[in-house]
Amino acid sequence: xxxxxxxxxxxxxxxxxxxxxxxxxxxxxxxxxxxxxxxxxxxxxxxxxxxxxxxxxxxxxxxxxxxxxxxxxxxxxxxxxxxxxxxxxxxxxxxxxxxxxxxxxxxxxxxxxxxxxxxxxxxxxxxxxxxxxxxxxxxxxxxxxxxxxxxxxxxxxxxxxxxxxxxxxxxxxxxxxxxxxxxxxxxxxxxxxxxxxxxxxxxxxxxxxxxxxxxxxxxxxxxxxxxxxxxxxxxxxxxxxxx
Numbered sequence: 001x002x003x004x005x006x007x008x009x010x011x012x013x014x015x016x017x018x019x020x021x022x023x024x025x026x027x028x029x030x031x032x033x034x035x036x037x038x039x040x041x042x043x044x045x046x047x048x049x050x051x052x053x054x055x056x057x058x059x060x061x062x063x064x065x066x067x068x069x070x071x072x073x074x075x076x077x078x079x080x081x082x083x084x085x086x087x088x089x090x091x092x093x094x095x096x097x098x099x100x101x102x103x104x105x106x107x108x109x110x111x112x113x114x115x116x117x118x119x120x121x122x123x124x125x126x127x128x129x130x131x132x133x134x135x136x137x138x139x140x141x142x143x144x145x146x147x148x149x150x151x152x153x154x155x156x157x158x159x160x161x162x163x164x165x166x167x168x169x170x171x172x173x174x175x176x177x178x179x180x181x182x183x184x185x186x187x188x189x190x191x192x193x194x195x196x197x198x199x200x201x202x203x204x205x206x207x208x209x210x211x212x213x214x215x216x217x218x219x220x221x222x223x224x225x226x227x228x229x230x231x232x233x234x235x236x237x238x239x240x241x242x243x
Contacts, residue, residue: 005075
């Protein structure tokens, strides 16, 4: 399988790339990023990874379109996280978190329609609080959650209208944690927020393993809640450990 990972330097994208390189079912990994990224020495012994700089996520260059035409799946991780909302305008947050992903699945659908091969799997990484019903804004991240829900709806609709060319899935993780992170205050803040607002958690290793499992072995359902990601990820990691 040839896998596209949208994002090359983020917290989740970095773990996805690491696991994809090691996964026997993934033959090559194309990481699309807005800036240059690098791997530690020896992290890619089989030479699976190719890093591509994408200057415009709404109008793809020919070299990126050619990679889309021959890829089997895409895991989309690019978004403005809640913690960084204050660093950008609302318009930028919507563009990066919603419009880029929608433009990507529309481009892939068109490219694959022109050159039909196998069904393409597209996974959009959203969030636990995202809602597809604007009348049900959560207590926190209200407009942000509605905007992410809009992205979910548009992505699933695009896949449905592709006549089987593209299959889409929305992943809705809660707080993504790194058990190896030694920073006490980071863990304390996340645990406080999780208890206060009832947000579940998943480790970055679990969600990465779950998303790769779904691209390689097939999508279970069009929406994966946090509990699904924990279950699928834990099972995939256990299988890796025993192999």
